[in-house]
Amino acid sequence: MIWPITTGLIAGALWALAFIAPGMIEPFGATDLTVVRYSVFGASSLLVLAFLRKKIWLPILRSNWLLILILAITGNTVYYLCLSESLQRSGTLLPTMIIGTLPVVMAFLGSLRNKTFSPARFLLPALFIMGGIVSHALHSYWSGPLVSTSELSVIGLILALAALASWAFYGIRNAEFLTQEKETNIVAWTALTGVATIVTLIPVAALLPSGPHSILQGATIGSGTLILWGLILGLLSSWVATWFWNIASRSLAGDVLGYLIVSETVFAIIYAFIIEQRLPTATELINVTLLVSGVSLGIRAASKGSRHQNDVNLYGQEGGGGA
Known part of the structure:
Protein backbone atom coordinates (compact mmCIF):
# COMPACT_ATOMS: atom_id res chain seq x y z
CA MET A 1 0.00 0.00 0.00
CA ILE A 2 2.99 2.31 0.52
CA TRP A 3 3.89 2.55 -3.18
CA PRO A 4 0.35 3.40 -4.40
CA ILE A 5 0.00 6.04 -1.67
CA THR A 6 3.39 7.46 -2.70
CA THR A 7 2.36 7.67 -6.35
CA GLY A 8 -0.88 9.41 -5.34
CA LEU A 9 1.09 11.98 -3.32
CA ILE A 10 3.50 12.53 -6.23
CA ALA A 11 0.54 13.12 -8.54
CA GLY A 12 -0.78 15.76 -6.13
CA ALA A 13 2.63 17.44 -5.98
CA LEU A 14 2.77 17.63 -9.78
CA TRP A 15 -0.84 18.83 -10.13
CA ALA A 16 -0.06 21.63 -7.68
CA LEU A 17 2.33 23.17 -10.22
CA ALA A 18 -0.78 24.34 -12.07
CA PHE A 19 -1.57 26.68 -9.16
CA ILE A 20 1.64 28.68 -9.56
CA ALA A 21 1.90 28.61 -13.36
CA PRO A 22 -0.78 31.28 -14.13
CA GLY A 23 1.21 33.89 -12.23
CA MET A 24 4.30 33.12 -14.32
CA ILE A 25 2.86 33.57 -17.81
CA GLU A 26 1.53 37.15 -17.83
CA PRO A 27 0.26 38.81 -19.96
CA PHE A 28 -1.24 35.52 -21.16
CA GLY A 29 -4.20 34.05 -19.33
CA ALA A 30 -5.35 30.71 -17.98
CA THR A 31 -7.07 29.82 -21.26
CA ASP A 32 -3.81 30.11 -23.20
CA LEU A 33 -2.02 27.99 -20.63
CA THR A 34 -4.73 25.34 -20.78
CA VAL A 35 -4.63 25.13 -24.57
CA VAL A 36 -0.84 24.76 -24.62
CA ARG A 37 -0.81 22.35 -21.65
CA TYR A 38 -3.35 19.93 -23.07
CA SER A 39 -1.86 20.22 -26.56
CA VAL A 40 1.45 19.05 -25.10
CA PHE A 41 -0.38 16.32 -23.19
CA GLY A 42 -2.08 15.11 -26.36
CA ALA A 43 0.99 15.36 -28.60
CA SER A 44 3.23 13.51 -26.12
CA SER A 45 0.52 10.86 -25.74
CA LEU A 46 0.49 10.33 -29.51
CA LEU A 47 4.27 9.90 -29.38
CA VAL A 48 3.98 7.31 -26.61
CA LEU A 49 1.36 5.35 -28.58
CA ALA A 50 3.64 5.45 -31.64
CA PHE A 51 6.33 3.63 -29.64
CA LEU A 52 3.95 1.17 -27.99
CA ARG A 53 2.93 -1.91 -29.95
CA LYS A 54 -0.55 -1.62 -31.39
CA LYS A 55 -1.61 -4.89 -29.82
CA ILE A 56 -1.15 -3.22 -26.41
CA TRP A 57 -3.30 -0.13 -26.89
CA LEU A 58 -5.56 -0.80 -29.88
CA PRO A 59 -7.76 -3.39 -28.11
CA ILE A 60 -8.14 -0.98 -25.16
CA LEU A 61 -9.22 1.80 -27.51
CA ARG A 62 -11.69 -0.40 -29.40
CA SER A 63 -13.35 -1.68 -26.23
CA ASN A 64 -13.36 1.53 -24.20
CA TRP A 65 -13.24 4.49 -26.60
CA LEU A 66 -16.46 6.01 -25.26
CA LEU A 67 -15.33 5.75 -21.62
CA ILE A 68 -11.95 7.26 -22.54
CA LEU A 69 -13.67 10.24 -24.15
CA ILE A 70 -15.98 10.68 -21.16
CA LEU A 71 -13.06 10.60 -18.72
CA ALA A 72 -11.07 13.07 -20.83
CA ILE A 73 -14.03 15.44 -20.90
CA THR A 74 -14.92 15.19 -17.21
CA GLY A 75 -11.37 15.11 -15.85
CA ASN A 76 -9.90 17.81 -18.07
CA THR A 77 -11.88 19.89 -20.58
CA VAL A 78 -15.32 20.34 -19.00
CA TYR A 79 -13.77 20.53 -15.54
CA TYR A 80 -11.54 23.42 -16.59
CA LEU A 81 -14.26 25.17 -18.59
CA CYS A 82 -16.62 25.20 -15.59
CA LEU A 83 -13.89 26.17 -13.14
CA SER A 84 -12.47 29.02 -15.24
CA GLU A 85 -15.93 30.45 -15.90
CA SER A 86 -16.74 30.21 -12.19
CA LEU A 87 -13.53 32.05 -11.30
CA GLN A 88 -14.40 34.83 -13.75
CA ARG A 89 -17.98 35.19 -12.54
CA SER A 90 -17.51 34.69 -8.79
CA GLY A 91 -13.92 35.64 -8.00
CA THR A 92 -11.49 33.33 -6.27
CA LEU A 93 -12.94 32.53 -2.85
CA LEU A 94 -16.20 30.75 -3.75
CA PRO A 95 -14.76 28.33 -6.36
CA THR A 96 -11.74 27.63 -4.13
CA MET A 97 -13.99 26.73 -1.22
CA ILE A 98 -16.16 24.45 -3.35
CA ILE A 99 -13.36 22.68 -5.24
CA GLY A 100 -11.53 22.37 -1.92
CA THR A 101 -14.22 19.95 -0.75
CA LEU A 102 -13.23 17.49 -3.50
CA PRO A 103 -11.15 15.26 -1.16
CA VAL A 104 -14.08 14.89 1.23
CA VAL A 105 -16.59 14.34 -1.60
CA MET A 106 -14.33 11.74 -3.24
CA ALA A 107 -13.75 9.95 0.06
CA PHE A 108 -17.48 9.94 0.80
CA LEU A 109 -18.53 8.69 -2.64
CA GLY A 110 -15.69 6.18 -2.79
CA SER A 111 -16.60 4.62 0.55
CA LEU A 112 -20.27 4.50 -0.42
CA ARG A 113 -19.56 2.72 -3.71
CA ASN A 114 -17.15 0.33 -1.98
CA LYS A 115 -19.77 -0.27 0.73
CA THR A 116 -17.25 0.61 3.44
CA PHE A 117 -18.82 3.88 4.58
CA SER A 118 -18.85 4.42 8.32
CA PRO A 119 -19.86 7.81 9.80
CA ALA A 120 -17.59 7.20 12.78
CA ARG A 121 -14.52 6.64 10.56
CA PHE A 122 -15.41 9.35 8.04
CA LEU A 123 -16.42 12.26 10.29
CA LEU A 124 -13.15 13.10 12.03
CA PRO A 125 -10.90 13.10 8.92
CA ALA A 126 -13.55 15.14 7.05
CA LEU A 127 -13.71 17.70 9.86
CA PHE A 128 -9.91 18.09 9.89
CA ILE A 129 -9.73 18.50 6.10
CA MET A 130 -12.69 20.88 5.88
CA GLY A 131 -11.34 22.87 8.83
CA GLY A 132 -8.00 23.32 7.08
CA ILE A 133 -9.60 24.26 3.75
CA VAL A 134 -12.08 26.74 5.24
CA SER A 135 -9.44 28.30 7.46
CA HIS A 136 -7.01 28.67 4.53
CA ALA A 137 -9.68 30.20 2.28
CA LEU A 138 -10.85 32.64 4.95
CA HIS A 139 -7.27 33.60 5.82
CA SER A 140 -6.61 34.34 2.14
CA TYR A 141 -9.85 36.32 1.97
CA TRP A 142 -9.20 38.48 5.02
CA SER A 143 -5.63 39.09 3.84
CA GLY A 144 -6.80 40.20 0.40
CA PRO A 145 -9.13 42.79 -1.07
CA LEU A 146 -12.78 43.08 -0.12
CA VAL A 147 -15.27 40.84 -1.87
CA SER A 148 -16.91 42.32 -4.93
CA THR A 149 -20.55 41.78 -5.78
CA SER A 150 -19.49 39.37 -8.53
CA GLU A 151 -18.57 36.84 -5.85
CA LEU A 152 -22.27 36.43 -5.12
CA SER A 153 -22.95 35.14 -8.64
CA VAL A 154 -25.41 32.26 -8.61
CA ILE A 155 -24.15 31.14 -12.02
CA GLY A 156 -20.61 31.07 -10.65
CA LEU A 157 -21.80 28.87 -7.79
CA ILE A 158 -23.52 26.45 -10.17
CA LEU A 159 -20.44 26.26 -12.41
CA ALA A 160 -18.16 25.57 -9.44
CA LEU A 161 -20.47 22.76 -8.31
CA ALA A 162 -20.46 21.40 -11.87
CA ALA A 163 -16.64 21.41 -11.88
CA LEU A 164 -16.63 19.58 -8.56
CA ALA A 165 -19.07 16.94 -9.82
CA SER A 166 -17.15 16.58 -13.09
CA TRP A 167 -13.80 15.72 -11.52
CA ALA A 168 -15.37 13.61 -8.76
CA PHE A 169 -17.00 11.49 -11.48
CA TYR A 170 -13.66 11.19 -13.28
CA GLY A 171 -11.79 10.18 -10.15
CA ILE A 172 -14.30 7.52 -9.10
CA ARG A 173 -15.04 6.05 -12.56
CA ASN A 174 -11.39 5.98 -13.63
CA ALA A 175 -10.43 4.16 -10.43
CA GLU A 176 -13.26 1.66 -10.82
CA PHE A 177 -12.19 0.80 -14.36
CA LEU A 178 -8.53 0.33 -13.48
CA THR A 179 -9.45 -1.75 -10.44
CA GLN A 180 -11.73 -4.01 -12.45
CA GLU A 181 -9.51 -4.25 -15.55
CA LYS A 182 -6.23 -5.37 -14.02
CA GLU A 183 -4.78 -6.34 -17.40
CA THR A 184 -5.11 -2.84 -18.86
CA VAL A 195 -5.16 11.83 -27.00
CA ALA A 196 -8.85 11.98 -26.08
CA THR A 197 -8.22 15.19 -24.14
CA ILE A 198 -6.77 17.01 -27.14
CA VAL A 199 -9.63 15.71 -29.31
CA THR A 200 -12.21 17.11 -26.89
CA LEU A 201 -10.20 20.31 -26.37
CA ILE A 202 -10.53 21.37 -30.00
CA PRO A 203 -14.28 22.19 -29.86
CA VAL A 204 -14.16 23.29 -26.21
CA ALA A 205 -11.32 25.77 -26.91
CA ALA A 206 -13.73 27.83 -28.97
CA LEU A 207 -15.90 28.29 -25.86
CA LEU A 208 -13.07 29.17 -23.49
CA PRO A 209 -12.76 32.86 -22.54
CA SER A 210 -9.64 34.57 -23.90
CA GLY A 211 -8.20 37.97 -23.13
CA PRO A 212 -6.98 40.62 -25.59
CA HIS A 213 -3.41 39.27 -25.33
CA SER A 214 -3.96 35.64 -26.25
CA ILE A 215 -2.38 33.07 -28.53
CA LEU A 216 -5.92 32.43 -29.73
CA GLN A 217 -5.88 36.03 -30.98
CA GLY A 218 -2.43 35.68 -32.56
CA ALA A 219 -0.36 37.29 -29.77
CA THR A 220 3.28 36.12 -29.62
CA ILE A 221 5.10 38.57 -27.29
CA GLY A 222 6.24 36.68 -24.20
CA SER A 223 5.06 33.36 -25.62
CA GLY A 224 8.35 31.67 -24.72
CA THR A 225 7.46 31.62 -21.03
CA LEU A 226 3.96 30.42 -21.87
CA ILE A 227 5.35 27.55 -23.95
CA LEU A 228 7.84 26.65 -21.19
CA TRP A 229 5.11 26.39 -18.57
CA GLY A 230 2.85 24.62 -21.04
CA LEU A 231 5.57 22.00 -21.48
CA ILE A 232 6.05 21.68 -17.71
CA LEU A 233 2.34 21.26 -17.06
CA GLY A 234 1.68 19.14 -20.14
CA LEU A 235 4.48 16.68 -19.41
CA LEU A 236 4.57 16.72 -15.60
CA SER A 237 1.19 17.93 -14.31
CA SER A 238 -0.77 16.12 -17.01
CA TRP A 239 1.21 13.16 -18.33
CA VAL A 240 3.37 12.03 -15.41
CA ALA A 241 0.80 13.02 -12.78
CA THR A 242 -1.99 11.14 -14.58
CA TRP A 243 0.26 8.10 -14.93
CA PHE A 244 1.10 8.11 -11.21
CA TRP A 245 -2.55 8.72 -10.31
CA ASN A 246 -3.60 5.76 -12.45
CA ILE A 247 -1.10 3.57 -10.58
CA ALA A 248 -2.64 4.69 -7.30
CA SER A 249 -6.18 4.30 -8.66
CA ARG A 250 -5.58 0.64 -9.55
CA SER A 251 -4.56 -0.32 -6.02
CA LEU A 252 -6.38 2.02 -3.63
CA ALA A 253 -10.02 2.33 -2.62
CA GLY A 254 -11.94 5.42 -3.70
CA ASP A 255 -12.05 6.89 -0.20
CA VAL A 256 -8.26 6.68 0.16
CA LEU A 257 -7.84 8.33 -3.25
CA GLY A 258 -10.08 11.12 -2.07
CA TYR A 259 -7.90 11.84 0.92
CA LEU A 260 -4.76 11.81 -1.23
CA ILE A 261 -6.08 14.66 -3.38
CA VAL A 262 -5.42 16.94 -0.39
CA SER A 263 -1.73 16.66 -1.28
CA GLU A 264 -2.43 18.95 -4.26
CA THR A 265 -3.58 21.73 -1.92
CA VAL A 266 -0.73 21.16 0.54
CA PHE A 267 1.95 21.27 -2.16
CA ALA A 268 0.36 24.34 -3.75
CA ILE A 269 0.68 26.12 -0.39
CA ILE A 270 4.30 24.98 -0.05
CA TYR A 271 5.13 26.20 -3.57
CA ALA A 272 3.63 29.58 -2.69
CA PHE A 273 5.96 29.84 0.31
CA ILE A 274 8.96 29.02 -1.89
CA ILE A 275 8.03 31.59 -4.54
CA GLU A 276 7.37 34.26 -1.92
CA GLN A 277 10.60 33.24 -0.12
CA ARG A 278 9.05 33.19 3.32
CA LEU A 279 8.08 30.84 6.12
CA PRO A 280 4.42 30.07 6.84
CA THR A 281 2.54 32.15 9.38
CA ALA A 282 1.12 30.47 12.46
CA THR A 283 -2.33 30.30 10.83
CA GLU A 284 -0.96 28.81 7.62
CA LEU A 285 1.04 26.24 9.58
CA ILE A 286 -2.10 25.23 11.48
CA ASN A 287 -4.03 24.92 8.20
CA VAL A 288 -1.42 22.62 6.65
CA THR A 289 -1.28 20.57 9.85
CA LEU A 290 -5.06 20.14 9.78
CA LEU A 291 -4.98 18.99 6.15
CA VAL A 292 -2.14 16.51 6.69
CA SER A 293 -3.75 15.20 9.89
CA GLY A 294 -7.06 14.71 8.09
CA VAL A 295 -5.35 12.71 5.33
CA SER A 296 -3.47 10.55 7.86
CA LEU A 297 -6.60 9.87 9.89
CA GLY A 298 -8.63 9.15 6.74
CA ILE A 299 -6.14 6.66 5.30
CA ARG A 300 -5.81 4.92 8.66
CA ALA A 301 -9.59 4.70 9.06
CA ALA A 302 -10.04 3.49 5.48
CA SER A 303 -7.39 0.78 6.00
CA LYS A 304 -9.20 -0.46 9.10
CA GLY A 305 -12.49 -0.44 7.21
CA SER A 306 -10.99 -2.47 4.36
CA ARG A 307 -9.53 -5.05 6.74
CA HIS A 308 -12.86 -5.32 8.54
CA GLN A 309 -14.73 -5.79 5.24
CA ASN A 310 -12.26 -8.46 4.16
CA ASP A 311 -12.82 -10.31 7.42
CA VAL A 312 -16.60 -10.16 6.91
CA ASN A 313 -16.28 -11.43 3.34
CA LEU A 314 -13.87 -14.19 4.36
CA TYR A 315 -15.62 -15.53 7.43
CA GLY A 316 -19.19 -14.51 6.73
CA GLN A 317 -19.59 -12.60 9.97
CA GLU A 318 -18.06 -9.71 11.87
CA GLY A 319 -15.06 -10.30 14.10
CA GLY A 320 -13.53 -13.01 11.87
CA GLY A 321 -14.98 -15.91 13.88
CA GLY A 322 -15.88 -19.29 12.53
CA ALA A 323 -19.37 -20.39 11.52
Missing part, protein backbone atom coordinates in the same frame (compact mmCIF):
# COMPACT_ATOMS: atom_id res chain seq x y z
CA ASN A 185 -1.69 -1.31 -19.52
CA ILE A 186 -1.50 1.89 -17.44
CA VAL A 187 0.92 3.65 -19.81
CA ALA A 188 -1.41 2.95 -22.73
CA TRP A 189 -4.45 4.04 -20.71
CA THR A 190 -2.75 7.32 -19.77
CA ALA A 191 -1.70 7.98 -23.36
CA LEU A 192 -5.19 7.25 -24.70
CA THR A 193 -6.64 9.69 -22.16
CA GLY A 194 -4.18 12.32 -23.37
Whole structure:
Protein backbone atom coordinates (compact mmCIF):
# COMPACT_ATOMS: atom_id res chain seq x y z
CA MET A 1 0.00 0.00 0.00
CA ILE A 2 2.99 2.31 0.52
CA TRP A 3 3.89 2.55 -3.18
CA PRO A 4 0.35 3.40 -4.40
CA ILE A 5 0.00 6.04 -1.67
CA THR A 6 3.39 7.46 -2.70
CA THR A 7 2.36 7.67 -6.35
CA GLY A 8 -0.88 9.41 -5.34
CA LEU A 9 1.09 11.98 -3.32
CA ILE A 10 3.50 12.53 -6.23
CA ALA A 11 0.54 13.12 -8.54
CA GLY A 12 -0.78 15.76 -6.13
CA ALA A 13 2.63 17.44 -5.98
CA LEU A 14 2.77 17.63 -9.78
CA TRP A 15 -0.84 18.83 -10.13
CA ALA A 16 -0.06 21.63 -7.68
CA LEU A 17 2.33 23.17 -10.22
CA ALA A 18 -0.78 24.34 -12.07
CA PHE A 19 -1.57 26.68 -9.16
CA ILE A 20 1.64 28.68 -9.56
CA ALA A 21 1.90 28.61 -13.36
CA PRO A 22 -0.78 31.28 -14.13
CA GLY A 23 1.21 33.89 -12.23
CA MET A 24 4.30 33.12 -14.32
CA ILE A 25 2.86 33.57 -17.81
CA GLU A 26 1.53 37.15 -17.83
CA PRO A 27 0.26 38.81 -19.96
CA PHE A 28 -1.24 35.52 -21.16
CA GLY A 29 -4.20 34.05 -19.33
CA ALA A 30 -5.35 30.71 -17.98
CA THR A 31 -7.07 29.82 -21.26
CA ASP A 32 -3.81 30.11 -23.20
CA LEU A 33 -2.02 27.99 -20.63
CA THR A 34 -4.73 25.34 -20.78
CA VAL A 35 -4.63 25.13 -24.57
CA VAL A 36 -0.84 24.76 -24.62
CA ARG A 37 -0.81 22.35 -21.65
CA TYR A 38 -3.35 19.93 -23.07
CA SER A 39 -1.86 20.22 -26.56
CA VAL A 40 1.45 19.05 -25.10
CA PHE A 41 -0.38 16.32 -23.19
CA GLY A 42 -2.08 15.11 -26.36
CA ALA A 43 0.99 15.36 -28.60
CA SER A 44 3.23 13.51 -26.12
CA SER A 45 0.52 10.86 -25.74
CA LEU A 46 0.49 10.33 -29.51
CA LEU A 47 4.27 9.90 -29.38
CA VAL A 48 3.98 7.31 -26.61
CA LEU A 49 1.36 5.35 -28.58
CA ALA A 50 3.64 5.45 -31.64
CA PHE A 51 6.33 3.63 -29.64
CA LEU A 52 3.95 1.17 -27.99
CA ARG A 53 2.93 -1.91 -29.95
CA LYS A 54 -0.55 -1.62 -31.39
CA LYS A 55 -1.61 -4.89 -29.82
CA ILE A 56 -1.15 -3.22 -26.41
CA TRP A 57 -3.30 -0.13 -26.89
CA LEU A 58 -5.56 -0.80 -29.88
CA PRO A 59 -7.76 -3.39 -28.11
CA ILE A 60 -8.14 -0.98 -25.16
CA LEU A 61 -9.22 1.80 -27.51
CA ARG A 62 -11.69 -0.40 -29.40
CA SER A 63 -13.35 -1.68 -26.23
CA ASN A 64 -13.36 1.53 -24.20
CA TRP A 65 -13.24 4.49 -26.60
CA LEU A 66 -16.46 6.01 -25.26
CA LEU A 67 -15.33 5.75 -21.62
CA ILE A 68 -11.95 7.26 -22.54
CA LEU A 69 -13.67 10.24 -24.15
CA ILE A 70 -15.98 10.68 -21.16
CA LEU A 71 -13.06 10.60 -18.72
CA ALA A 72 -11.07 13.07 -20.83
CA ILE A 73 -14.03 15.44 -20.90
CA THR A 74 -14.92 15.19 -17.21
CA GLY A 75 -11.37 15.11 -15.85
CA ASN A 76 -9.90 17.81 -18.07
CA THR A 77 -11.88 19.89 -20.58
CA VAL A 78 -15.32 20.34 -19.00
CA TYR A 79 -13.77 20.53 -15.54
CA TYR A 80 -11.54 23.42 -16.59
CA LEU A 81 -14.26 25.17 -18.59
CA CYS A 82 -16.62 25.20 -15.59
CA LEU A 83 -13.89 26.17 -13.14
CA SER A 84 -12.47 29.02 -15.24
CA GLU A 85 -15.93 30.45 -15.90
CA SER A 86 -16.74 30.21 -12.19
CA LEU A 87 -13.53 32.05 -11.30
CA GLN A 88 -14.40 34.83 -13.75
CA ARG A 89 -17.98 35.19 -12.54
CA SER A 90 -17.51 34.69 -8.79
CA GLY A 91 -13.92 35.64 -8.00
CA THR A 92 -11.49 33.33 -6.27
CA LEU A 93 -12.94 32.53 -2.85
CA LEU A 94 -16.20 30.75 -3.75
CA PRO A 95 -14.76 28.33 -6.36
CA THR A 96 -11.74 27.63 -4.13
CA MET A 97 -13.99 26.73 -1.22
CA ILE A 98 -16.16 24.45 -3.35
CA ILE A 99 -13.36 22.68 -5.24
CA GLY A 100 -11.53 22.37 -1.92
CA THR A 101 -14.22 19.95 -0.75
CA LEU A 102 -13.23 17.49 -3.50
CA PRO A 103 -11.15 15.26 -1.16
CA VAL A 104 -14.08 14.89 1.23
CA VAL A 105 -16.59 14.34 -1.60
CA MET A 106 -14.33 11.74 -3.24
CA ALA A 107 -13.75 9.95 0.06
CA PHE A 108 -17.48 9.94 0.80
CA LEU A 109 -18.53 8.69 -2.64
CA GLY A 110 -15.69 6.18 -2.79
CA SER A 111 -16.60 4.62 0.55
CA LEU A 112 -20.27 4.50 -0.42
CA ARG A 113 -19.56 2.72 -3.71
CA ASN A 114 -17.15 0.33 -1.98
CA LYS A 115 -19.77 -0.27 0.73
CA THR A 116 -17.25 0.61 3.44
CA PHE A 117 -18.82 3.88 4.58
CA SER A 118 -18.85 4.42 8.32
CA PRO A 119 -19.86 7.81 9.80
CA ALA A 120 -17.59 7.20 12.78
CA ARG A 121 -14.52 6.64 10.56
CA PHE A 122 -15.41 9.35 8.04
CA LEU A 123 -16.42 12.26 10.29
CA LEU A 124 -13.15 13.10 12.03
CA PRO A 125 -10.90 13.10 8.92
CA ALA A 126 -13.55 15.14 7.05
CA LEU A 127 -13.71 17.70 9.86
CA PHE A 128 -9.91 18.09 9.89
CA ILE A 129 -9.73 18.50 6.10
CA MET A 130 -12.69 20.88 5.88
CA GLY A 131 -11.34 22.87 8.83
CA GLY A 132 -8.00 23.32 7.08
CA ILE A 133 -9.60 24.26 3.75
CA VAL A 134 -12.08 26.74 5.24
CA SER A 135 -9.44 28.30 7.46
CA HIS A 136 -7.01 28.67 4.53
CA ALA A 137 -9.68 30.20 2.28
CA LEU A 138 -10.85 32.64 4.95
CA HIS A 139 -7.27 33.60 5.82
CA SER A 140 -6.61 34.34 2.14
CA TYR A 141 -9.85 36.32 1.97
CA TRP A 142 -9.20 38.48 5.02
CA SER A 143 -5.63 39.09 3.84
CA GLY A 144 -6.80 40.20 0.40
CA PRO A 145 -9.13 42.79 -1.07
CA LEU A 146 -12.78 43.08 -0.12
CA VAL A 147 -15.27 40.84 -1.87
CA SER A 148 -16.91 42.32 -4.93
CA THR A 149 -20.55 41.78 -5.78
CA SER A 150 -19.49 39.37 -8.53
CA GLU A 151 -18.57 36.84 -5.85
CA LEU A 152 -22.27 36.43 -5.12
CA SER A 153 -22.95 35.14 -8.64
CA VAL A 154 -25.41 32.26 -8.61
CA ILE A 155 -24.15 31.14 -12.02
CA GLY A 156 -20.61 31.07 -10.65
CA LEU A 157 -21.80 28.87 -7.79
CA ILE A 158 -23.52 26.45 -10.17
CA LEU A 159 -20.44 26.26 -12.41
CA ALA A 160 -18.16 25.57 -9.44
CA LEU A 161 -20.47 22.76 -8.31
CA ALA A 162 -20.46 21.40 -11.87
CA ALA A 163 -16.64 21.41 -11.88
CA LEU A 164 -16.63 19.58 -8.56
CA ALA A 165 -19.07 16.94 -9.82
CA SER A 166 -17.15 16.58 -13.09
CA TRP A 167 -13.80 15.72 -11.52
CA ALA A 168 -15.37 13.61 -8.76
CA PHE A 169 -17.00 11.49 -11.48
CA TYR A 170 -13.66 11.19 -13.28
CA GLY A 171 -11.79 10.18 -10.15
CA ILE A 172 -14.30 7.52 -9.10
CA ARG A 173 -15.04 6.05 -12.56
CA ASN A 174 -11.39 5.98 -13.63
CA ALA A 175 -10.43 4.16 -10.43
CA GLU A 176 -13.26 1.66 -10.82
CA PHE A 177 -12.19 0.80 -14.36
CA LEU A 178 -8.53 0.33 -13.48
CA THR A 179 -9.45 -1.75 -10.44
CA GLN A 180 -11.73 -4.01 -12.45
CA GLU A 181 -9.51 -4.25 -15.55
CA LYS A 182 -6.23 -5.37 -14.02
CA GLU A 183 -4.78 -6.34 -17.40
CA THR A 184 -5.11 -2.84 -18.86
CA ASN A 185 -1.69 -1.31 -19.52
CA ILE A 186 -1.50 1.89 -17.44
CA VAL A 187 0.92 3.65 -19.81
CA ALA A 188 -1.41 2.95 -22.73
CA TRP A 189 -4.45 4.04 -20.71
CA THR A 190 -2.75 7.32 -19.77
CA ALA A 191 -1.70 7.98 -23.36
CA LEU A 192 -5.19 7.25 -24.70
CA THR A 193 -6.64 9.69 -22.16
CA GLY A 194 -4.18 12.32 -23.37
CA VAL A 195 -5.16 11.83 -27.00
CA ALA A 196 -8.85 11.98 -26.08
CA THR A 197 -8.22 15.19 -24.14
CA ILE A 198 -6.77 17.01 -27.14
CA VAL A 199 -9.63 15.71 -29.31
CA THR A 200 -12.21 17.11 -26.89
CA LEU A 201 -10.20 20.31 -26.37
CA ILE A 202 -10.53 21.37 -30.00
CA PRO A 203 -14.28 22.19 -29.86
CA VAL A 204 -14.16 23.29 -26.21
CA ALA A 205 -11.32 25.77 -26.91
CA ALA A 206 -13.73 27.83 -28.97
CA LEU A 207 -15.90 28.29 -25.86
CA LEU A 208 -13.07 29.17 -23.49
CA PRO A 209 -12.76 32.86 -22.54
CA SER A 210 -9.64 34.57 -23.90
CA GLY A 211 -8.20 37.97 -23.13
CA PRO A 212 -6.98 40.62 -25.59
CA HIS A 213 -3.41 39.27 -25.33
CA SER A 214 -3.96 35.64 -26.25
CA ILE A 215 -2.38 33.07 -28.53
CA LEU A 216 -5.92 32.43 -29.73
CA GLN A 217 -5.88 36.03 -30.98
CA GLY A 218 -2.43 35.68 -32.56
CA ALA A 219 -0.36 37.29 -29.77
CA THR A 220 3.28 36.12 -29.62
CA ILE A 221 5.10 38.57 -27.29
CA GLY A 222 6.24 36.68 -24.20
CA SER A 223 5.06 33.36 -25.62
CA GLY A 224 8.35 31.67 -24.72
CA THR A 225 7.46 31.62 -21.03
CA LEU A 226 3.96 30.42 -21.87
CA ILE A 227 5.35 27.55 -23.95
CA LEU A 228 7.84 26.65 -21.19
CA TRP A 229 5.11 26.39 -18.57
CA GLY A 230 2.85 24.62 -21.04
CA LEU A 231 5.57 22.00 -21.48
CA ILE A 232 6.05 21.68 -17.71
CA LEU A 233 2.34 21.26 -17.06
CA GLY A 234 1.68 19.14 -20.14
CA LEU A 235 4.48 16.68 -19.41
CA LEU A 236 4.57 16.72 -15.60
CA SER A 237 1.19 17.93 -14.31
CA SER A 238 -0.77 16.12 -17.01
CA TRP A 239 1.21 13.16 -18.33
CA VAL A 240 3.37 12.03 -15.41
CA ALA A 241 0.80 13.02 -12.78
CA THR A 242 -1.99 11.14 -14.58
CA TRP A 243 0.26 8.10 -14.93
CA PHE A 244 1.10 8.11 -11.21
CA TRP A 245 -2.55 8.72 -10.31
CA ASN A 246 -3.60 5.76 -12.45
CA ILE A 247 -1.10 3.57 -10.58
CA ALA A 248 -2.64 4.69 -7.30
CA SER A 249 -6.18 4.30 -8.66
CA ARG A 250 -5.58 0.64 -9.55
CA SER A 251 -4.56 -0.32 -6.02
CA LEU A 252 -6.38 2.02 -3.63
CA ALA A 253 -10.02 2.33 -2.62
CA GLY A 254 -11.94 5.42 -3.70
CA ASP A 255 -12.05 6.89 -0.20
CA VAL A 256 -8.26 6.68 0.16
CA LEU A 257 -7.84 8.33 -3.25
CA GLY A 258 -10.08 11.12 -2.07
CA TYR A 259 -7.90 11.84 0.92
CA LEU A 260 -4.76 11.81 -1.23
CA ILE A 261 -6.08 14.66 -3.38
CA VAL A 262 -5.42 16.94 -0.39
CA SER A 263 -1.73 16.66 -1.28
CA GLU A 264 -2.43 18.95 -4.26
CA THR A 265 -3.58 21.73 -1.92
CA VAL A 266 -0.73 21.16 0.54
CA PHE A 267 1.95 21.27 -2.16
CA ALA A 268 0.36 24.34 -3.75
CA ILE A 269 0.68 26.12 -0.39
CA ILE A 270 4.30 24.98 -0.05
CA TYR A 271 5.13 26.20 -3.57
CA ALA A 272 3.63 29.58 -2.69
CA PHE A 273 5.96 29.84 0.31
CA ILE A 274 8.96 29.02 -1.89
CA ILE A 275 8.03 31.59 -4.54
CA GLU A 276 7.37 34.26 -1.92
CA GLN A 277 10.60 33.24 -0.12
CA ARG A 278 9.05 33.19 3.32
CA LEU A 279 8.08 30.84 6.12
CA PRO A 280 4.42 30.07 6.84
CA THR A 281 2.54 32.15 9.38
CA ALA A 282 1.12 30.47 12.46
CA THR A 283 -2.33 30.30 10.83
CA GLU A 284 -0.96 28.81 7.62
CA LEU A 285 1.04 26.24 9.58
CA ILE A 286 -2.10 25.23 11.48
CA ASN A 287 -4.03 24.92 8.20
CA VAL A 288 -1.42 22.62 6.65
CA THR A 289 -1.28 20.57 9.85
CA LEU A 290 -5.06 20.14 9.78
CA LEU A 291 -4.98 18.99 6.15
CA VAL A 292 -2.14 16.51 6.69
CA SER A 293 -3.75 15.20 9.89
CA GLY A 294 -7.06 14.71 8.09
CA VAL A 295 -5.35 12.71 5.33
CA SER A 296 -3.47 10.55 7.86
CA LEU A 297 -6.60 9.87 9.89
CA GLY A 298 -8.63 9.15 6.74
CA ILE A 299 -6.14 6.66 5.30
CA ARG A 300 -5.81 4.92 8.66
CA ALA A 301 -9.59 4.70 9.06
CA ALA A 302 -10.04 3.49 5.48
CA SER A 303 -7.39 0.78 6.00
CA LYS A 304 -9.20 -0.46 9.10
CA GLY A 305 -12.49 -0.44 7.21
CA SER A 306 -10.99 -2.47 4.36
CA ARG A 307 -9.53 -5.05 6.74
CA HIS A 308 -12.86 -5.32 8.54
CA GLN A 309 -14.73 -5.79 5.24
CA ASN A 310 -12.26 -8.46 4.16
CA ASP A 311 -12.82 -10.31 7.42
CA VAL A 312 -16.60 -10.16 6.91
CA ASN A 313 -16.28 -11.43 3.34
CA LEU A 314 -13.87 -14.19 4.36
CA TYR A 315 -15.62 -15.53 7.43
CA GLY A 316 -19.19 -14.51 6.73
CA GLN A 317 -19.59 -12.60 9.97
CA GLU A 318 -18.06 -9.71 11.87
CA GLY A 319 -15.06 -10.30 14.10
CA GLY A 320 -13.53 -13.01 11.87
CA GLY A 321 -14.98 -15.91 13.88
CA GLY A 322 -15.88 -19.29 12.53
CA ALA A 323 -19.37 -20.39 11.52
